Amino acid sequence: MTRTLVKSGTVVSSTGAGPLDVLVDGGQIAALMSPGSTALGADLEAGVDRVIDAAGKYVVPGGVDVHTHMELPFGGTFASDTFETGTRAAAWGGTTTIVDFAVQSKGERIEDGLAAWFAKADGSCAVDYGFHMIVTDVDDQSLAAMDALVADGITSFKLFMAYPGVLYSDDGQILRAMQRAAGNGAMVMMHAENGIAIEVLIEQALERGETDPIHHGLTRPAVLEGEATNRAIRLAEVAGAPLYIVHLSASEALDAVVAARDTGANVFAETCPQYLYLNLEDHLGAPGFEGAAYVCSTPLRSKHEHHHQDLWRGLRTNDLSVVATDHCPFCMKEQKELGLGDFSKIPNGIGGIEHRMDLMYQGVVAREISLVRWVELCATTPARMFGLFPQKGVIAPGADADLVVYDPNRRTRISVETHHMNMDHSAFEAFGIDGGVDLVMSRGRVLIEGGEYLGAPGHGRYVRRGLSQYLL
Ligand code: URP
Ligand code: ZN
Ligand code: ZN
Numbered sequence: 001m002t003r004t005l006v007k008s009g010t011v012v013s014s015t016g017a018g019p020l021d022v023l024v025d026g027g028q029i030a031a032l033m034s035p036g037s038t039a040l041g042a043d044l045e046a047g048v049d050r051v052i053d054a055a056g057k058y059v060v061p062g063g064v065d066v067h068t069h070m071e072l073p074f075g076g077t078f079a080s081d082t083f084e085t086g087t088r089a090a091a092w093g094g095t096t097t098i099v100d101f102a103v104q105s106k107g108e109r110i111e112d113g114l115a116a117w118f119a120k121a122d123g124s125c126a127v128d129y130g131f132h133m134i135v136t137d138v139d140d141q142s143l144a145a146m147d148a149l150v151a152d153g154i155t156s157f158k159l160f161m162a163y164p165g166v167l168y169s170d171d172g173q174i175l176r177a178m179q180r181a182a183g184n185g186a187m188v189m190m191h192a193e194n195g196i197a198i199e200v201l202i203e204q205a206l207e208r209g210e211t212d213p214i215h216h217g218l219t220r221p222a223v224l225e226g227e228a229t230n231r232a233i234r235l236a237e238v239a240g241a242p243l244y245i246v247h248l249s250a251s252e253a254l255d256a257v258v259a260a261r262d263t264g265a266n267v268f269a270e271t272c273p274q275y276l277y278l279n280l281e282d283h284l285g286a287p288g289f290e291g292a293a294y295v296c297s298t299p300l301r302s303k304h305e306h307h308h309q310d311l312w313r314g315l316r317t318n319d320l321s322v323v324a325t326d327h328c329p330f331c332m333k334e335q336k337e338l339g340l341g342d343f344s345k346i347p348n349g350i351g352g353i354e355h356r357m358d359l360m361y362q363g364v365v366a367r368e369i370s371l372v373r374w375v376e377l378c379a380t381t382p383a384r385m386f387g388l389f390p391q392k393g394v395i396a397p398g399a400d401a402d403l404v405v406y407d408p409n410r411r412t413r414i415s416v417e418t419h420h421m422n423m424d425h426s427a428f429e430a431f432g433i434d435g436g437v438d439l440v441m442s443r444g445r446v447l448i449e450g451g452e453y454l455g456a457p458g459h460g461r462y463v464r465r466g467l468s469q470y471l472l
Contacts, residue, residue, distance in 0.1 A: 001025060001026035002024075002026065002049045002050070002444060003023065003024065003025050003026075003030075003047070003048040003049050003050075004023075004024040004048060004049060004050045004051070004052060004401075004441075004444065005021060005022070005023055005024075005044060005045060005048045005050070005051045005052070006021065006022040006024065006052045006054050006059055006403065006405070007021045007022075007035070007045075007051060007052070007053060007054065007055075008021070008035060008053055008054055008055040009021075009022075009054025009055065009057050009058065009059035009405060010054075010057070010058050010059065011032065011058075011059045011060075011395055012058050012059070012060045012371055012372060012374075012375045013061070013372070013375060013380070013394060013395060013396075014372060014375055014376035014379075014380035014381070014394070015372065016372060017058070017371055017372060019034070019035050020032045020033065020034065020035070020059075021033045021034075021035055021037070021044075022059060022395060022403065023040065023044070023048070024401040024403075024441070024444050025401075025444075026401075026444055027400060027401055027443035027444040027445075028397075028398060028399065028400060028401050028443075028444070029395055029396060029397055029398065029399045029400075029401050029403075030397060031397055032395065032396070032397065052405065052439065054405045054439075056407070056408075056409065057405050057406060057407045057408070057438060058371070058404075058405070058406040058407075058408060059395065059403055059404070059405055059406075060094075060374075060375050060379065060395075060403065060404050060406055061375060061379040061380065061383075061392070061393050061394050061395050061399075061402060061403060061404070062094065062095065062096025062097065062127075062379065062392070062402030062403055062404055062440065062441070062442060063090075063093070063094050063095035063096060063097075063356060063357045063378050063379050063404070064095070064096075064097045064098075064099075064378070064379050064382040064383045064388060064392055064393050065090060065095045065097070065098045065099070065324050065325050065327065065353060065356060065382070066098075066099040066132075066270070066322060066324050066382040066385065066386050067099070067101075067246060067247070067270065067272070067324030067325060067326045067327070068086065068090075068098045068099070068100045068101070068324075068325065068326075068327040068328075068353060069100065069101055069326070069327060069328040069349065070082060070083045070086045070087075070100055070120065070121070070327075071083070071120055072101070072103065072328055072349070073103070073105075074328070074330075074347045074348060074349065075338060075339075075345060075346070075347040075348070076338060076345075076347075077330065077334075077335050077338065077347055079328050079329055079330060079347075079349060080329045080330055080331050080335065080351075080422045080423055081327070081329050081351065081353075081421055081422045081423075082120070082124065082422070083100075083120055083121045083124040083125050083129070084124040084125070084126070084457045085420075085421070085422040086098075086327065086329075086353055086421065086422070087124070087125040087126040087127045087129065087460055088126045088420055088453065088455065088457075089353050089354040089419065089420040089421040089422075090126070090127050090353045090354065091126045091127050091440055091442070091447040091448055091453065091455055092354050092419075092420045092437070092440075092448055092453065093353060093354035093355055093356060093357055093358065093437060094357040094358075094404040094406065094437040094440055094448075095127065095353060095356065095357065096127045096128065096392075096402035096403075096404075096440065096441075096442045096447075097127060097128045097129065097130070097383070097388065097392045097393075097402065097463065098125075098127060098128075098129050098130075098353070099129070099130045099131065099132055099156075099382075099386055099388075099465075100117065100121070100129060100130075100131055100132075101131070101132050101133070101134050101158055102114045102116070102117035102118075102131045102132070102133050102134065102154070103116075103117070103134045103136070104133065104134060104135055104136050104137060104142065105136065106136050106137055106166070107137065108137075109141065109142075109145070110133060110135065110141075110142050110145035110146070110149065111145055111148075113133070113134075114131065114133060114149065114154065117131055118131075118462070121460075121462070122462075123457065123458045124457050124458065124460075125457065125458070125459070125460025125461075126442075126447060126455045126456070126457060126459055126460050127442050127447070127455075127459075127460045128392070128400075128402075128442065128443070128460050128461050128462075128463050129460055129461075129462060129463065130153065130154075130386070130388065130462065130463045130464070130465050131154050132154065132156040132157065132158055132189060132386075133146075133149055133154050133156070133157050133158070134157075134158045134159075134160075134167065135157050135158070135159055135169070135177055136160070136166075136167050136168075136169065138159075138169055138173035138174075138176050138177050143176065143177065143180045146177070146180050146181070146184060146186060147180070147183075147184045149186075150184045150185060150186050150467075152464065153387075153463070153464025153465045153466070154465070155185070155186050155187065155386070155387050155465050155466065155467050155468070156186055156187040156188075156189055156244070156386060156465075156468075157177060157181065157186055157187075157188055157189065158188075158189040158190070158191065158246065159173075159174050159177055159188065159189070159190055159191070160190075160191040160195070161174070161190065161191060161192055161193055161194060161195055161228045161231070161232065162191050162193040162194075162195035162198065162228075162297060163191075163195055163297075164195045164196055164199055167191075168195050171231070171235060174190075174232070174235055175235050175238065175239055178235055178236055178238075178239035178241040178243075179239045179240075179241070181239070181241045181242070182239050182240040182241040185467045185471070186467070187242050187243075187244050187385070187386070187467075187468045188236065188241050188242065188243050188244065189244045189245075189246050190228075190229075190232040190243060190244070190245055190246065191246055191247070191297070191298075192225060192228035192229040192231075192232045192245050192246075192248075192253060192298075193220060193224055193225050193228050193297060193298055194224040194225075194227050194228045194231075197224055198219060198220050198224060201218075201219040201220075201221075202215075202219045202344050205218070205219050205343075206342065206344065210343075211341050211342050211343055212285075212289075212291065212343060213284055213285075213286075213289065213290075213291030213292045213294070213295055213339070213343050213346060214280065214281075214284050214285040214291055214343075215343045216284060216291075216295045216297075216299055216343045216344070216346065217280045217284045217285075217299035217300055217301075218280075220297060220298065220299045222249075222250035222251065222252045222253070222301055222302075222305070222307070223252055225248075225249065225250040225252060225253045225298050226250060226251075226252025226253050226255065226256055227252075228253075229245055229248070229252075229253040229256040229257065230256040232245065233256055233257070233260045233265070233267055236265075236266075236267065237260075237265065241266075242266035242267075242268070242468065242470075242471050243265075243266065243267050243268070244267075244268045244269065244270070244385065245257060245267070245268070245269040245270070246269075246270055246324075246326070247270065247271065247272050247275070247296075247297075247298050247324075247326045248269045248270065248271050248275070248298070248311075248320065249271065249272075249275040249298040249299065249300070249301050249307065249311075250298065250301055250307055251301075251305065251306060251307050251310040251311075253269075253298075254269070254310055254311065254314050254319060254320070257269045257314075257319055257320075258314070258317075258319045261319055266470070266471055268321050268322070268385065268470065269314075269319065269320050269321065269322075270320065270321065270322035270323065270324050270382075271311050271314070271315070271320050271322075271323060272323065272324055272325055272326045272350075272352070273323065273325065273352055273355065273356055273359040273360065273428075274294075274296065274300060274326075274350050274352065274427060275298075275300065275301065275307065275308075275311055276308060276311055276312065276359075276363070277308075277359065277428070277431070278294060278300050278427065279300055279301065279302065279303035279308070280299065280300050280301055280302045280303065281302065281303055281304075282303065283300055283427075284299065284300050289332075289336075289337075289340060292332065292336040292337075292339060292343075292346045293332060293336060293350075293425050293427055294350065294427060295336070295339070295343070295346040295347075295348055295349075296326065296328070296348050296349050296350045297348045312363070312368045312369070315363070315368070315369055315373070315377060316368070316369060316373070320377075321377070321381050321385065321470075322377060322381050322382045322385055323356065323360055323377045323378055324356075324382065325351075325352040325353050325355075325356050326349070326350070326352075327349075327350075327351055327352055327353035327421075328348070328349025328350065328351065329349060329350070329351025329421055329422065329423045330347040330349055330351075330423075331422075331423055331424040331425070332424055332425050333424055335347055350427045351421045351423045351426075351427065352427060352428065353421065354419055354420055354421055355414055355419075355428055355431075355433075356378060357378055357404065357406070357437065358412070358414075358433045358435065358436065358437070359428065359431070359433075360374055360377060360378055361374060361406070361408075361433070361434070361435045362433065362434065362435075365434045365435070379392075379393045379394075380393040380394055381393075384468070384469040384470060385468055385469070385470055386465055386468060387465035387466030387467050387468055387469065388463060388465055388466075389469055391463070392463070400442075400443050401441055401442075401443055401444040402441065402442050402443065403440075403441050404437055404438075404439070404440050404441075405437075405438040405439040405440075406435060406436070406437060406438065407435060407436055407437075407438045408434070408435045409435075410433075410434075410435055410436035410438075411432065411433070411434060411435075411436075412432075412433045412435075412436045413430060413431070413432055413433065414426055414428040414429060414430065414431040414433060415429060415430065416429060420453075442455070442459065442460070443459075443461075445459060447459070
């Protein structure tokens with residue numbers, strides 16, 4: 001078994017940062033030592049296969065991205081990253097575990113939807129992966145299947161208050177699924193937008209001839225995200241189930257989460273980098289059809305309101321506990337273009353799996369969040385929230401040796417020319433990044449080093465998850 005010493009770096013965890021050497025033995029972290037410690041022998045370097053010098057750099061747990069959609073069928077096409085290309089891009093960006101959403105299509109058995117996702121991922125992934133399950137048909141059969149999935153390590157279920165006729169569940173169905181989760185310990189994840197009201201607004205906009213991408217955002221107002229978030233919280237309260245709001249973008253939705261958390265409810269929320277950095281007017285409202293690149297749901301919000309500041313505040317106060325990407329890439333050509341002349345036909349999604357660690361590190365640089373909070377939001381809390389901890393999300397003896405050597409002194413620039421996602425554009429084109437990923441290790445194997453990819457499809461293993469560790 002290969003032994004590696006990562007020496008002289010500053011190890012960052014969710015509880016602090018300091019100089020520590022990390023001994024990796026095979027696929028796991030074996031020890032953390034103060035520099036110069038002789039506890040494991042006078043000359044540890046001589047006894048290992050490899051020494052990685054991390055002087056002047058941060059050593060952080062590999063990122064855990066709990067919201068991705070590889071090959072998601074949407075609007076007549078499929079998200080353009082496969083498990084192979086998407087997890088390779090994840091590795092490039094310092095993410096070593098993903099949790100992707102398996103889908104039960106309407107009329108399909110949950111077990112069959114899940115089997116299809118296992119088949120797509122098997123043998124393809126560069127990094128470790130788990131699954132949540134999207135439930136679109138709530139009936140006795142699928143409710144029973146939820147129990148079986150929990151036993152198999154799929155311990156979270158996403159329901160949609162949006163996308164009527166496709167992924168949507170009504171309040172009664174949601175309540176029933178929540179009641180089941182209350183019984184089996186699973187986490188309910190909610191896409192909280194009032195899809196029925198949004199359908200009316202879309203129809204009316206199209207009747208007025210408003211077809212450009214910006215109308216995607218204008219027909220999905222923040223108040224309807226706030227209303228749905230509040231309704232989901234009330235339904236979870238009635239069911240006695242925990243609730244995790246995905247891709248929260250609006251101050252109104254955050255207000256509902258804050259109010260619930262202030263009562264001590266098991267209500268949690270994630271946001272995504274696009275909601276912290278991009279906006280309705282400049283991005284979704286870009287000239288011509290360019291705004292299509294930024295069509296996602298929940299949508300980007302207006303720069304004339306205060307969503308960005310509120311979301312950053314929520315990240316500091318832990319009312320937003322997780323930053324995930326909602327990685328759901330579609331190329332402009334032949335995919336986003338499906339909505340030329342009708343914004344409602346633009347496939348919804350933004351790709352960003354490669355840039356989450358970098359983009360959130362900019363929050364450290366800008367003093368919006370601390371270094372420790374960066375690690376907590378991008379690795380430790382997502383691992384704990386979805387039953388992956390302490391195998392993932394922490395550099396500690398016994399944990400998987402998933403780590404990133406991050407150089408705060410690098411300066412990089414995001415571009416479609418250099419990214420590794422299977423997309424013909426980048427939503428974050430030309431963003432300057434202070435800092436950069438130097439080296440990425442997954443279960444003791446170096447995946448990225450010296451600007452080279454050294455991983456392989458099939459290295460990534462399925463991770464059976466436990467229950468959320470935030471619940472009593
Ligand atoms: O626009 C998005 N978010 N696409 C992916 C599906 C979802 O709702 O998460
Ligand atoms: Zn969603
Ligand atoms: Zn999503």
